Amino acid sequence: MQIIADVGGIPGKDCRGFCKYCYFRKVKDGDPLGCKSCLPGTFGCEQCTTGVRESKNEFIPPFMVINSVKTSMMMGNYGEDDFKINISGGGDVSCYPYLLDITSAFSQWNIPIHLGYTSGKGIDNPQMANDLISHGVEEVTFTVFSTNPELRKTWMGDKNPQASLDALKIFSENCEVHAAAVILPGVNDGEDLRKTCADLEEWGAKAFIMMRFANFRNQGLILGNEPLIEGVTPHSLQEFDELVRSINQEFNLRVTGTPLCDPENNTPFALAKDNDKEYLDILSDVTSEATIISGNVAGPFIEHIFDIMGASDLVNVVVVDQDISCLITQKDLEDIDLNELKETVILPGRAFVHDKKAEEILCRDGVDRIVARGPDKLSVDGEMSGTLSQEDVLKTELIAFQDLIEAINFFGVRKK
Ligand code: SF4
Ligand code: SF4
Numbered sequence: 001m002q003i004i005a006d007v008g009g010i011p012g013k014d015c016r017g018f019c020k021y022c023y024f025r026k027v028k029d030g031d032p033l034g035c036k037s038c039l040p041g042t043f044g045c046e047q048c049t050t051g052v053r054e055s056k057n058e059f060i061p062p063f064m065v066i067n068s069v070k071t072s073m074m075m076g077n078y079g080e081d082d083f084k085i086n087i088s089g090g091g092d093v094s095c096y097p098y099l100l101d102i103t104s105a106f107s108q109w110n111i112p113i114h115l116g117y118t119s120g121k122g123i124d125n126p127q128m129a130n131d132l133i134s135h136g137v138e139e140v141t142f143t144v145f146s147t148n149p150e151l152r153k154t155w156m157g158d159k160n161p162q163a164s165l166d167a168l169k170i171f172s173e174n175c176e177v178h179a180a181a182v183i184l185p186g187v188n189d190g191e192d193l194r195k196t197c198a199d200l201e202e203w204g205a206k207a208f209i210m211m212r213f214a215n216f217r218n219q220g221l222i223l224g225n226e227p228l229i230e231g232v233t234p235h236s237l238q239e240f241d242e243l244v245r246s247i248n249q250e251f252n253l254r255v256t257g258t259p260l261c262d263p264e265n266n267t268p269f270a271l272a273k274d275n276d277k278e279y280l281d282i283l284s285d286v287t288s289e290a291t292i293i294s295g296n297v298a299g300p301f302i303e304h305i306f307d308i309m310g311a312s313d314l315v316n317v318v319v320v321d322q323d324i325s326c327l328i329t330q331k332d333l334e335d336i337d338l339n340e341l342k343e344t345v346i347l348p349g350r351a352f353v354h355d356k357k358a359e360e361i362l363c364r365d366g367v368d369r370i371v372a373r374g375p376d377k378l379s380v381d382g383e384m385s386g387t388l389s390q391e392d393v394l395k396t397e398l399i400a401f402q403d404l405i406e407a408i409n410f411f412g413v414r415k416k
Contacts, residue, residue: 005086005087007065007102008090009057009059010055010056011025014089014095016095016157021213023220023228025225026228034355035350057090069106085106085112093118094120099122100132103132119142119156119158121156123167126169129166143180144200145181146188146196147196152164176206183211183213183235184232185213193247201253206253208247209256209386210255210257212237213232218296218321218322220322220327222329237296237323245261256383256386258381265385267379268297268385269379272304279394283405284406287415288415289315290408290411291315292315293347294319295320295325295327297323301379318341325351326350327352341362342412343368345369349375370411374404374407378404379396
């Protein structure tokens with residue numbers, strides 16, 4: 001159980017300048033995307049306008065961060081052993097000017113601390129790692145990118161790359177370190193990636209999260225910011241899957257990938273794997289007809305799962321050209337061939353489309369379809385998956401699929 005200590009921060013601004021590969025680079029102000037929280041009569045709210053761009057989230061004063069953790073602790077029932085304070089924000093916690101002040105305050109409560117996301121760019125002196133450890137930091141999620149300081153300097157804009165790497169080594173030797181890297185083809189893949197993993201293994205890091213670089217709209221750059229880096233073609237989903245699996249075999253690290261591939265837990269969609277098929281028997285029967293809209297990663301898995309359940313005559317999956325289903329927008333819906341849709345359409349819960357707009361687009365051929373939302377998530381992402389047991393993953397997916405089936409049976413046209 002982790003209590004979030006949100007220190008705020010704006011990507012690029014509060015992490016000493018943009019990394020060249022940062023998802024938030026080149027984001028422009030723009031029209032709201034619309035989302036599930038929109039009130040029926042309004043279009044565009046905090047979440048889908050500034051929230052998704054993380055453009056208004058200034059650093060929060062330390063006393064407010066400390067007070068909000070205190071309040072959460074008083075309201076929750078936190079007696080368990082596995083309890084931590086997770087310090088994270090929109091920028092980079094190592095750049096938060098009061099990081100040592102808040103960890104020092106937390107240390108008085110004797111609660112272990114997780115540095116939720118740091119790129120290390122705020123570390124000018126590796127001694128900072130020792131200070132943080134002495135304040136109770138036990139877990140660190142650290143974007144390494146590469147253990148070659150030159151590459152950190154060029155691609156992350158890290159002014160003191162050696163200090164950051166020395167700090168990472170100290171963290172790895174003393175805490176549970178989840179190292180992360182956005183994988184840029186021709187830059188930090190290939191030999192450099194192997195060297196980085198070998199260093200992490202030697203220093204004692206526990207896990208390595210590989211993030212596929214996104215450069216195009218259909219890879220998730222939905223905020224008018226493609227391409228991030230001219231001329232770079234990121235790994236295809238299949239290439240990336242293979243790369244994650246080979247790194248996992250070569251190194252003694254808990255390797256996971258995002259947007260796909262946890263070779264140990266079989267996520268995303270462990271339920272689609274042959275050896276986990278029997279779990280699907282405990283789900284309710286599908287009794288109604290519906291179309292599920294999904295993205296390139298999840299779509300084929302969902303289709304396969306409904307096939308195993310023997311429900312593919314009732315449920316079809318229409319895959320739009322957007323890798324991550326949560327990032328499906330109005331434009332993706334506009335590209336769908338409406339002939340493929342049944343009379344009930346289920347959208348991903350978190351799709352960035354206003355409900356009314358989705359209905360308008362998906363009924364514009366004159367068919368009066370019901371457009372509803374499914375669960376927010378049907379599986380777990382690579383960052384999460386690496387921290388969960390296989391049992392937890394299966395449980396999470398089963399709960400989500402049960403919710404999805406209930407939505408289909410409730411909103412769909414009844415056939416059984
Ligand atoms: S440190 Fe993280 S948030 Fe900041 S620019 Fe780099 S990738 Fe973006
Ligand atoms: S789209 Fe979502 S976030 Fe934006 S106003 Fe509507 S409900 Fe709010």
